[in-house]
Amino acid sequence: MLTRTRLAVVVCGLILASLTGHNAQAQAQPNRLVTSEPGDLPIILSAPHGGREAIVDAPVRLGKGVARFVTSTDARTDLLTEKLADSLEQKLGKRPYVVIARVQRKYVDANRPATGAYESELGKVAYDTYHRALADAREKVVQRWGRGLLLDIHGQVAEPKAIFRGTQNGKTAEHLVQRFGPAALLGETSLFGQLAKQGFPVIPAIDSSDREHAAYNGGYIVATYGSGSGGTLDAIQLELGSELRSSQAMATTADKLATAVTAFATKYLPQEEQAAAAQHQPPRTAKVRVGVYTDEGAGKSVALKSALQKSEDVAVKELTAEEIRSGALAELDVLIHPGGSGGAQGRCLEEAGREEIRKFVREGGGYIGICAGAYLASADYEWSLNILDAKVLDRKHWARGRGMVEIELSDVGQQVLKSTAKQRAIYYAQGPLLAPGNRPDITDYQTMATFKTEIAKNGAPQGVMPGTTAIARGEYGLGRVVCFSPHPELTKGLATFVLEAITDVKRK
Numbered sequence: 340m341l342t343r344t345r346l347a348v349v350v351c352g353l354i355l356a357s358l359t360g361h362n363a364q365a366q367a368q369p370n371r372l373v374t375s376e377p378g379d380l381p382i383i384l385s386a387p388h389g390g391r392e393a394i395v396d397a398p399v400r401l402g403k404g405v406a407r408f409v410t411s412t413d414a415r416t417d418l419l420t421e422k423l424a425d426s427l428e429q430k431l432g433k434r435p436y437v438v439i440a441r442v443q444r445k446y447v448d449a450n451r452p453a454t455g456a457y458e459s460e461l462g463k464v465a466y467d468t469y470h471r472a473l474a475d476a477r478e479k480v481v482q483r484w485g486r487g488l489l490l491d492i493h494g495q496v497a498e499p500k501a502i503f504r505g506t507q508n509g510k511t512a513e514h515l516v517q518r519f520g521p522a523a524l525l526g527e528t529s530l531f532g533q534l535a536k537q538g539f540p541v542i543p544a545i546d547s548s549d550r551e552h553a554a555y556n557g558g559y560i561v562a563t564y565g566s567g568s569g570g571t572l573d574a575i576q577l578e579l580g581s582e583l584r585s586s587q588a589m590a591t592t593a594d595k596l597a598t599a600v601t602a603f604a605t606k607y608l609p610q611e612e613q614a615a616a617a618q619h620q621p622p623r624t625a626k627v628r629v630g631v632y633t634d635e636g637a638g639k640s641v642a643l644k645s646a647l648q649k650s651e652d653v654a655v656k657e658l659t660a661e662e663i664r665s666g667a668l669a670e671l672d673v674l675i676h677p678g679g680s681g682g683a684q685g686r687c688l689e690e691a692g693r694e695e696i697r698k699f700v701r702e703g704g705g706y707i708g709i710c711a712g713a714y715l716a717s718a719d720y721e722w723s724l725n726i727l728d729a730k731v732l733d734r735k736h737w738a739r740g741r742g743m744v745e746i747e748l749s750d751v752g753q754q755v756l757k758s759t760a761k762q763r764a765i766y767y768a769q770g771p772l773l774a775p776g777n778r779p780d781i782t783d784y785q786t787m788a789t790f791k792t793e794i795a796k797n798g799a800p801q802g803v804m805p806g807t808t809a810i811a812r813g814e815y816g817l818g819r820v821v822c823f824s825p826h827p828e829l830t831k832g833l834a835t836f837v838l839e840a841i842t843d844v845k846r847k
């Protein structure tokens with residue numbers, strides 16, 4: 340078997356060295372207390388509780404005063420982890436890093452803090468070896484891929500057919516969630532979502548906000564090596580039911596686990612080492628990742644999308660409300676809400692989607708609203724985002740008509756939008772008449788342009804529109820917001836305003 344021959348026996352030298360003074364019988368036994376194998380995937384498998392080897396002459400642990408003291412073995416998790424590594428190699432063409440305790444848990448428990456993990460000299464050697472191997476593997480993975488995943492494999496008998504997830508309720512996979520949103524940990528495409536797809540009952544259920552089972556919610560290893568302690572390696576503890584680990588079931592279990600891990604890795608883990616990825620990148624600066632909302636309430640936005648697609652500097656992605664709710668903003672630098680209906684967009688997003696946008700901007704993302712997208716950004720409706728400290732004047736006559744109007748740019752407007760002319764003609768289509776909202780909790784906006792002329796059809800009173808804000812620039816948390824009431828993208832020669840606004844608000 341591949342695994343057998345490739346497993347590097349790490350501790351022989353150490354054990355023998357530390358055995359000086361111990362009796363000859365101890366020296367003679369094959370001391371495979373911990374094995375570790377280097378890998379070529381950003382995945383680390385750890386199995387601390389499946390060991391079967393005794394340490395001759397060492398006393399078993401008594402656990403006086405040790406919290407959560409357990410000495411029983413997680414049966415066959417050592418073999419299962421080997422098989423999982425083999426199956427991953429079959430599916431991905433490369434092997435993960437593997438660290439397996441061969442020594443019985445009654446001599447050392449690698450999934451506990453050092454105090455209480457061992458009570459003998461050899462136990463300490465095995466413990467230190469295990470953790471050195473994990474620390475080395477983590478360092479290599481981060482060095483080579485920038486980030487990765489550690490799976491700590493355990494067994495339980497409470498739910499014989501099921502697998503429990505242990506991440507200290509998300510903490511040990513914090514980086515994953517920050518980067519890809521909660522769906523990467525809790526949803527159908529998460530590791531446990533993929534396990535459920537393979538037919539395993541999983542606890543907690545997929546897409547539920549239930550807390551993890553207190554007995555299986557992640558131990559010392561995932562807490563120590565996972566991203567909850569900083570860094571970019573995420574760690575998940577898997578507690579596999581006894582039936583899944585039986586001699587008959589084990590091969591199937593390993594294969595299904597590998598299928599799930601492969602699906603997860605393909606979606607969420609780096610496919611290439613950093614050095615290789617850097618070589619394959621053409622030597623240009625990274626494109627700004629711009630999302631355009633295209634769900635209910637958005638117009639076709641043909642002109643906007645074509646202006647964006649023509650730009651060398653941006654990569655455009657269309658987004659639905661559901662994608663926004665499930666964390667898609669994490670992959671963006673700028674979000675654009677285009678023309679259409681602000682109310683329909685806001686309602687389609689639902690409070691969960693609106694909160695995702697607020698969080699995105701608060702944490703440094705950029706927001707551009709055009710017409711409906713400016714209504715949406717304002718702080719004036721139950722469905723609005725409240726990320727621009729603006730109210731909307733004469734709300735009653737929002738359907739005031741369409742046509743060309745004159746705007747006057749402020750100094751900051753000219754600077755940001757790179758317009759040498761102070762006065763510009765621009766197409767207007769019932770966008771908001773913005774004015775300062777004076778909300779104490781949102782930073783005041785800067786006026787980039789005001790309306791000089793007006794459209795006042797369908798019963799709208801004359802004289803209200805001139806002097807109101809046509810283009811506003813605000814800050815919200817670490818992010819920036821630019822809102823256009825009129826349509827630069829529908830005005831000949833002014834599509835550059837949108838591109839300059841992207842440069843202004845993009846994540847720094």
Ligand SMILES: [Zn+2]
Nearest residue numbers: 388413493494
């Ligand atoms: Zn265990």
